[in-house]
Amino acid sequence: MSNPSLLILPGDGIGQEVMAEVRRVIDWFGAKRDMQFDVSEDLVGGAAYDKHGTPLHDDTMAKAQEVDAVLLGAVGGPAYDDLDFSVKPERGLLRLRKEMDLFANLRPAQCFDALSDFSSLKQELVAGLDIMIVRELTSGVYFGEPRGIHMEDNMRVGINTQRYTEAEIERGARAAFDMAMKRGKKLCSMEKANVMESGILWRDVVTEVHADYPEVELSHMYADNGAMQLVRAPKQFDVIYTDNLFGDILSDCAAMLTGSLGMLPSASLGAPMENGRPKAMYEPVHGSAPDIMGQGKANPIACILSFAMALRYSFDQGEEATRLESAIEKVLSDGVRTGDLLSDEHSTAVSTSGMTDAILTALDASL
Ligand code: IPM
Numbered sequence: 001m002s003n004p005s006l007l008i009l010p011g012d013g014i015g016q017e018v019m020a021e022v023r024r025v026i027d028w029f030g031a032k033r034d035m036q037f038d039v040s041e042d043l044v045g046g047a048a049y050d051k052h053g054t055p056l057h058d059d060t061m062a063k064a065q066e067v068d069a070v071l072l073g074a075v076g077g078p079a080y081d082d083l084d085f086s087v088k089p090e091r092g093l094l095r096l097r098k099e100m101d102l103f104a105n106l107r108p109a110q111c112f113d114a115l116s117d118f119s120s121l122k123q124e125l126v127a128g129l130d131i132m133i134v135r136e137l138t139s140g141v142y143f144g145e146p147r148g149i150h151m152e153d154n155m156r157v158g159i160n161t162q163r164y165t166e167a168e169i170e171r172g173a174r175a176a177f178d179m180a181m182k183r184g185k186k187l188c189s190m191e192k193a194n195v196m197e198s199g200i201l202w203r204d205v206v207t208e209v210h211a212d213y214p215e216v217e218l219s220h221m222y223a224d225n226g227a228m229q230l231v232r233a234p235k236q237f238d239v240i241y242t243d244n245l246f247g248d249i250l251s252d253c254a255a256m257l258t259g260s261l262g263m264l265p266s267a268s269l270g271a272p273m274e275n276g277r278p279k280a281m282y283e284p285v286h287g288s289a290p291d292i293m294g295q296g297k298a299n300p301i302a303c304i305l306s307f308a309m310a311l312r313y314s315f316d317q318g319e320e321a322t323r324l325e326s327a328i329e330k331v332l333s334d335g336v337r338t339g340d341l342l343s344d345e346h347s348t349a350v351s352t353s354g355m356t357d358a359i360l361t362a363l364d365a366s367l
């Protein structure tokens, strides 16, 4: 059997730096756990635009469709702010999501014990926090037609359309209920059924799918209330299922509860391929952070944890994923900190690669 294949797309800004660290972790699993991957690398975002004049070359898109999993760093940066909308770095990312049909975006918000005093919320509100947001990723207002900016009565009008079919709501809901079954069996669905017809449909379809998951406790919440509840009492949630735009916003909010955006991974999953693996792309939730790029300051943990999610969801290596997550927990409880986390006199400041050094040492110790 051939090795599982990975396409690495570092992208822009700190994406390059954190991905270099992930490659060291991948190499560790090759050397010490005899897990070989066929790794290839390509361009996305501004880096692809600089070379090809497009944020995602067709050849790269084709490669992404063929591999077992894509690992993406981050896209965007001030150098690309004035580009035409159609070639902005973000369009490359959105094209990958859409053409690979990665409809289920899993965004865990987990608070590491060692960092619970780092949240902007009181420690008791976030200690032990473990939420999974399932964000619908291929439809809604991000992709709905009509869209654009046009003239009406001598005035510019900007249009985007929130559009969901019941099939789209349903497949995401199944992913969310499946996730709830593997966790605390609690699912909260968030929409705006009080103002949006798409929200009414969302609520109806999620309620229908619930019939197949009687063990899961389902609740519904308006998304604005959901945002409020996330900062009021985040531990009331287990799995949250929401649409593309609300999921974008609510997942940033949930992420920050944990103390640092630099800590959180994500998985975007589609339908199973012929080999049974889901179409999949893994990426850190943080962006390209151009303000700190190239200085060895970036926290590689979110990207390394994204690889852990790949081990779990694409390669059926849940135990190895846990090994990696535990190594990271160990390093954090030892007080090893990149700049985004630097807290007190008991912690040890490290660079991007210094963090990986510590993680690899902890991995060695786990054997
Ligand atoms: C995210 C990001 C993207 C989004 C951007 C970069 C297009 O904010 O993954 O949350 O809006 O989905």
Ligand code: MG
Pocket (backbone or CB within 6 Å): 248, 249, 252
């Ligand atoms: Mg976002």
